[in-house]
Amino acid sequence: MDGRRHEALNQEALRDEALDRELEAMLDVDPSPSFVARTRARLDAEPIGARRPLWMAAGGVAALVAGAALVWPMVRPAVSPTTESSSRSVTSQAPLALQDEVPPAGEVVAPERAPAVAVASSTAASDQDAPGDATEPEVLIPEGETRGFAVLLAHLDQGLIDGSMLSEDWGRRAESSRVVIDIVPIEIVPLTPLARPEGERP
Amino acid sequence: MHEHVERLAGRPVSADEELAREFEARLADSSTLAFRVAYSVLRQREDAEDVAQEAFARAYRRFLQLRDREKFRAWLVRMTWRLALDRQRADRRRAARELAVESGPEPMAADDPAVTRERAERLWAAIEALPEKLRLTIVLAGIEGHDVREVAALLRLPEGTVKSRLFLARKRLREELSWMAEDTRR
Numbered sequence: 001m002d003g004r005r006h007e008a009l010n011q012e013a014l015r016d017e018a019l020d021r022e023l024e025a026m027l028d029v030d031p032s033p034s035f036v037a038r039t040r041a042r043l044d045a046e047p048i049g050a051r052r053p054l055w056m057a058a059g060g061v062a063a064l065v066a067g068a069a070l071v072w073p074m075v076r077p078a079v080s081p082t083t084e085s086s087s088r089s090v091t092s093q094a095p096l097a098l099q100d101e102v103p104p105a106g107e108v109v110a111p112e113r114a115p116a117v118a119v120a121s122s123t124a125a126s127d128q129d130a131p132g133d134a135t136e137p138e139v140l141i142p143e144g145e146t147r148g149f150a151v152l153l154a155h156l157d158q159g160l161i162d163g164s165m166l167s168e169d170w171g172r173r174a175e176s177s178r179v180v181i182d183i184v185p186i187e188i189v190p191l192t193p194l195a196r197p198e199g200e201r202p
Numbered sequence: 203m204h205e206h207v208e209r210l211a212g213r214p215v216s217a218d219e220e221l222a223r224e225f226e227a228r229l230a231d232s233s234t235l236a237f238r239v240a241y242s243v244l245r246q247r248e249d250a251e252d253v254a255q256e257a258f259a260r261a262y263r264r265f266l267q268l269r270d271r272e273k274f275r276a277w278l279v280r281m282t283w284r285l286a287l288d289r290q291r292a293d294r295r296r297a298a299r300e301l302a303v304e305s306g307p308e309p310m311a312a313d314d315p316a317v318t319r320e321r322a323e324r325l326w327a328a329i330e331a332l333p334e335k336l337r338l339t340i341v342l343a344g345i346e347g348h349d350v351r352e353v354a355a356l357l358r359l360p361e362g363t364v365k366s367r368l369f370l371a372r373k374r375l376r377e378e379l380s381w382m383a384e385d386t387r388r
Binding site: 016019020022023024025026027029030031032035036038039040042043046047048049 | 251322376
């Protein structure tokens with residue numbers, strides 16, 4: 001190889017355009033004319049991959065299981081019978097029971113009961129906007145109080161309690177029959193000072 | 203077999219037939235690309251055709267996920283490149299086992315001048331010495347006159363990354379060729 005050839009090679013090596021041109025020329029090779037036909041013939045024997053592979057199905061199942069495992073702890077407290085939810089269920093049924101079961105006494109109790117029902121319905125309406133808890137009304141009355149109230153109504157219904165004492169003027173009669181207690185005012189007298197220091201024996 | 207059937211040109215065409223038709227279009231569209239990618243590694247026409255055919259066969263088996271043209275070509279390039287490298291390594295191992303002298307690259311056309319042939323051989327050697335990422339990038343840029351945008355689409359990379367890889371690849375190739383020329387002069 002002579003010097004001039006080497007020099008030419010060196011100079012050529014430093015030029016990007018020439019490099020790209022050379023590379024393109026080197027890669028400008030076409031497959032044989034039968035290449036596509038041979039490929040086609042080979043593929044004719046195989047079914048086209050129209051179905052999703054098994055690993056995709058397995059992946060889908062795994063994703064479902066993982067999703068369920070993630071969602072379950074969030075959903076479970078809402079459906080499990082905890083104290084709060086049981087009080088909710090009693091509370092949610094209580095206003096309906098009041099309206100359905102005791103119409104006559106309901107007239108009497110209405111002034112006390114109405115605000116609670118009104119609040120319940122308004123909060124229930126506002127709860128419908130809250131995501132995920134649209135059917136559960138908010139807890140307004142403690143469980144024991146609700147139960148007592150329901151028992152009272154049931155007893156009234158069964159005649160175990162005299163309903164007349166709950167008549168309209170019962171409150172006024174209770175007011176008039178109030179016993180007035182005479183309270184004697186207490187006089188406060190300051191203590192006399194001790195003769196000797198505290199703790200010293202006489 | 204898929205039951206989904208649609209009317210096309212008055213004849214019922216099954217989903218499989220539709221897929222096969224699409225694949226035929228991809229085959230015609232990308233056969234040269236796959237062959238050249240394989241050839242850039244193997245430099246043997248028959249070997250390159252074998253590898254490209256294998257890549258198409260694999261694409262055919264999972265064509266449902268590769269229906270998009272860009273996705274198909276990008277996947278095909280990666281698969282062909284990987285298969286070609288595997289084939290090259292296997293060939294070299296076999297050659298080493300048999301203690302045979304590795305045959306050189308396929309000779310260029312007989313009417314090429316000696317300088318061109320020698321330089322092409324050097325350039326091949328320099329390309330082979332590049333890191334794989336730079337190598338694939340410069341090869342794709344040299345195939346079918348792909349510009350930066352097309353290479354970026356094939357490699358699923360940002361254009362900036364392709365530009366910097368091309369810059370680095372060219373720089374290294376220049377250096378490599380210079381050293382080779384120096385070695386030859388001595």
